[in-house]
Amino acid sequence: MTSRILVVEDALDVQLIVADLLRGHGHEVVVSSDGNEAVRIAGEQRFDLMILDVMLPGKTGFELCQSVRERRCISISSATLRSTSNTARYRAPDRL
Amino acid sequence: VKPIGQTRTEWALLTVIALVCAILSLLQYRWTGELSKAEPAPLRAGLNDQLHRLSQAFNNEVRDNCRMLLPNLQSPETGLVEAFQTGYNQWVASRDRDLFLRIGLATTEKDNVILYGINRAGRVEAMAWPEDWDDLHKAIAAHVKGPARPPDARPDSNLLQMPIFGEVGPERGWIIFELNEEYVRGKILPQLIAEYLNPVEENYDVSVSRSGPGAQVIFSTSSDHSAVGEGADATAGLFASQVAGSAAARGRGRFKDEGGFSRWIIAVRHRGGSLDAAVASARRKNLIVSLILVGLLGGTAWALVQYTGRSRRLADMQFRFAAGVSHDLRTPLTAIRGAAFNLIEGVVKDPVAIARYLRLILRNAEELTGIIENVLAFSAAQHASKQGHLEVIEVADVLEHAVAAMAHEIEQAGCRIEVSIESGLPSVAGDSVSMDLVFRNLIANAVRHGPGGKWIGVSAAPFGDGVEVRICDHGPGVPEREQGRIFEPFYRGEQTRAQRVQGTGLGLSLVKNTIERYKGTVAVVNSSGGGAEFTVRLPALQKA
Numbered sequence: 001m002t003s004r005i006l007v008v009e010d011a012l013d014v015q016l017i018v019a020d021l022l023r024g025h026g027h028e029v030v031v032s033s034d035g036n037e038a039v040r041i042a043g044e045q046r047f048d049l050m051i052l053d054v055m056l057p058g059k060t061g062f063e064l065c066q067s068v069r070e071r072r073c074i075s076i077s078s079a080t081l082r083s084t085s086n087t088a089r090y091r092a093p094d095r096l
Numbered sequence: 097v098k099p100i101g102q103t104r105t106e107w108a109l110l111t112v113i114a115l116v117c118a119i120l121s122l123l124q125y126r127w128t129g130e131l132s133k134a135e136p137a138p139l140r141a142g143l144n145d146q147l148h149r150l151s152q153a154f155n156n157e158v159r160d161n162c163r164m165l166l167p168n169l170q171s172p173e174t175g176l177v178e179a180f181q182t183g184y185n186q187w188v189a190s191r192d193r194d195l196f197l198r199i200g201l202a203t204t205e206k207d208n209v210i211l212y213g214i215n216r217a218g219r220v221e222a223m224a225w226p227e228d229w230d231d232l233h234k235a236i237a238a239h240v241k242g243p244a245r246p247p248d249a250r251p252d253s254n255l256l257q258m259p260i261f262g263e264v265g266p267e268r269g270w271i272i273f274e275l276n277e278e279y280v281r282g283k284i285l286p287q288l289i290a291e292y293l294n295p296v297e298e299n300y301d302v303s304v305s306r307s308g309p310g311a312q313v314i315f316s317t318s319s320d321h322s323a324v325g326e327g328a329d330a331t332a333g334l335f336a337s338q339v340a341g342s343a344a345a346r347g348r349g350r351f352k353d354e355g356g357f358s359r360w361i362i363a364v365r366h367r368g369g370s371l372d373a374a375v376a377s378a379r380r381k382n383l384i385v386s387l388i389l390v391g392l393l394g395g396t397a398w399a400l401v402q403y404t405g406r407s408r409r410l411a412d413m414q415f416r417f418a419a420g421v422s423h424d425l426r427t428p429l430t431a432i433r434g435a436a437f438n439l440i441e442g443v444v445k446d447p448v449a450i451a452r453y454l455r456l457i458l459r460n461a462e463e464l465t466g467i468i469e470n471v472l473a474f475s476a477a478q479h480a481s482k483q484g485h486l487e488v489i490e491v492a493d494v495l496e497h498a499v500a501a502m503a504h505e506i507e508q509a510g511c512r513i514e515v516s517i518e519s520g521l522p523s524v525a526g527d528s529v530s531m532d533l534v535f536r537n538l539i540a541n542a543v544r545h546g547p548g549g550k551w552i553g554v555s556a557a558p559f560g561d562g563v564e565v566r567i568c569d570h571g572p573g574v575p576e577r578e579q580g581r582i583f584e585p586f587y588r589g590e591q592t593r594a595q596r597v598q599g600t601g602l603g604l605s606l607v608k609n610t611i612e613r614y615k616g617t618v619a620v621v622n623s624s625g626g627g628a629e630f631t632v633r634l635p636a637l638q639k640a
Contacts, residue, residue: 011427013456017434024443 002096003048004028008038008064010056018051035059106401113397117390123387136371138435142194143300143330143364143371150292151332151362154284158256158335161187161195162273167260169268175258176269177212181220188218197254197276198226202236203269211238211272229272232257236270252308253359272608275335281315288640289317293364299374300364306336307361314360322364329371333358406430413585417601424467428460435460459508473533474585474602477609488637491524491556491563492517497511499554502543504551509543516555521563522636526614534610535565537603538630542569545628562616562635582607582620607632 005022009015010033021028030045032038035058042050050068052061059067136306141513145414167179181202186191201220211233225233232255235247247257247270259267281304289302303324304315313323336358368374403555426559435453438444444453499515506513542552553568574582581587585605607630612616616634 011431013431013460014427014434015432016456019440020438020449021443022443023433024438024441 002026002028004030004046006038006042006045006047006050007031008035008050008056008061009033009053011053033057035061035064038064042068043071103567106405109402110398114394117394119391120399121387124390125383128379128386132375134140135310135375137373139375140329144332146292147330147332147362147364150288151334153288153292154334155336156282158195161191161254162258162271164191165199165273166258166271167201169260169262171502172380176579177201177220180212180271184214184218184220190193194276194279196273197279198272198274200229200272202233202257202272204240204267205235207241209233209240213299214361223295229255229274232272250308252306252310252312271288277314299368300329300366302362302364304360305361307333307357307359311361318494324365328363328365328368331361331363334360334362410585413587414603417585421471423466425464428463428467431460432457432464459504462504469533470537470602470606473530474606474609477530477613486525487528488523489528489531490522491531491565491634492519494528494531495535495556495565498532498539501532502536502539505540505543511543511550511552513539513554516553518557521556521558522561524563524614524634525637526610526634530610530613534607534632535567537607538632539568540605541630542571542628545569545571559633562633565632565634566629567632568623568627570625570627573628574620576622579620583618 005027007015007018007029009018012033015031015033019031022029030041032041035056039059052064054061056073165183167176167183199214202209204210210224211223212220215221239246246259254277256273256275257270257295260269260271262268285304293302298322301318301324303313303318305311305313305323315630316322366374368377431580439450439453444450495517498512513535539552539554551570556563556565583604585602587601613631614634616632618630618632620628620630
């Protein structure tokens with residue numbers, strides 16, 4: 001089953017690799033490297049899945065997630081995160 | 097997190113220490129004052145005691161010599177002159193004959209007073225009365241003839257006379273001693289002072305003067321050989337006026353301290369002017385030492401707080417460094433790992449895509465190498481206390497090499513680089529590998545922070561007695577408040593962190609460290625056209 005996936009990652013090499021991998025599995029992938037741009041894209045298009053980096057220019061991954069949820073433009077089922085020094089400072093309710 | 101609470105604690109601690117130091121200083125001042133008020137009395141008493149013991153020793157010395165010279169008349173048949181000769185012989189054999197200048201025996205024959213002295217051969221013989229003994233001669237003659245008083249001692253004279261009595265009757269004669277003032281001044285007094293006033297003599301002036309009118313100075317340790325005078329800290333009598341005794345009762349001769357007087361006065365005064373002045377001066381010195389100690393204590397506490405703060409800041413920076421390095425290492429590693437995974441799993445099959453992946457792996461591996469090189473170079477620079485290996489460096493060559501090595505990164509960032517190196521630059525001293533790393537770091541910094549401007553300018557020109565290298569970009573520049581800090585190890589500016597600009601925060605610190613090691617300087621300003629401008633100045637190599 002083909003899904004539409006939005007990959008938001010500012011490290012362009014990592015973005016390319018993730019996108020290639022997903023495309024290899026037959027998914028349709030849209031990429032962005034900026035938080036604000038991603039919010040705009042998510043508002044304009046419909047995605048089945050979003051894969052977000054946490055530290056992003058413009059908006060953090062958590063802020064981006066919050067914006068998207070408020071606009072109800074995507075149903076978020078679950079996601080996992082490995083806690084690092086960067087992610088640990090976000091409060092538990094922000095984790096999905 | 098800025099340790100505001102801890103800084104407040106440090107200031108509170110410093111304030112408490114400063115207060116304690118101030119209280120200690122006040123107490124010290126007060127107690128030293130009390131002590132110095134109480135101090136002169138015992139010191140003066142001690143000095144008086146020492147002087148009296150000295151005086152006693154001097155008088156005893158004179159008395160003992162006189163006693164030995166007293167003729168022994170225990171047998172009534174013994175002639176006075178013979179007894180005098182015997183006493184003299186014994187005295188010469190055992191005592192210091194220089195103590196007396198002259199010794200004489202005055203005897204009465206009918207109404208005449210005849211003087212016997214000691215000739216050069218040491219024999220007793222009758223002699224004429226010396227002129228300077230004339231007063232004594234007259235006094236004895238008057239006493240023999242009539243009811244006149246026995247001869248008295250005079251304070252301006254060094255003569256000492258002792259009456260010689262037989263078993264019954266009036267005086268049979270007088271034995272007369274003339275103290276050798278020169279000898280007393282040159283030998284006896286210095287010996288006694290060294291013995292009884294040590295170590296007082298180091299800090300005190302001692303003088304001996306006659307007690308009579310004029311107070312002629314006999315001896316003085318002061319530089320101008322003057323008498324200690326009225327401001328003396330302690331005085332004592334010296335050279336008692338009389339020695340009492342009789343030939344019949346030899347061995348009982350003694351100075352008439354009671355009722356007699358001392359011909360000389362020995363006086364002591366502190367070289368500081370007086371004992372009170374000396375104590376006040378010692379108090380001042382004590383206070384100065386105490387204040388220095390209290391100051392040192394306060395300074396040490398202040399330094400301790402400073403060092404603690406610095407250590408904490410360093411630890412904080414190291415923590416950020418560890419977090420930053422691990423993040424910066426993880427990004428290229430993720431890319432390499434992901435690329436390798438995609439290649440192995442056959443996600444990419446197209447030869448063009450495969451080549452692109454291989455370039456990606458290479459680029460990220462190079463980035464990793466760069467990070468590790470910087471960390472290692474920083475670590476090495478931290479431990480390098482000396483300049484190490486020095487070579488002749490042509491700045492133009494090193495700069496061109498660094499630009500070439502960074503060409504790929506500059507291109508990747510989409511920047512244009514403009515290089516302007518003047519010819520005939522003086523050589524500088526340094527290590528080519530370190531210098532190359534310095535310029536690569538500055539260019540890499542411009543690449544990271546200036547991609548918005550798409551321009552990097554590198555120039556080198558002579559400056560004074562050296563070379564000036566400028567590396568500029570058209571990026572956002574360095575905020576003024578951060579300009580002093582960006583050269584600190586591990587420091588990363590707020591903007592840098594917010595924009596996720598890669599870097600360990602070590603590059604600029606390494607640059608500063610290396611340039612300063614070679615006696616150069618590095619500074620940053622925001623250029624008028626926008627962007628940051630780093631200026632490195634290196635002194636020209638001194639030609640031997």
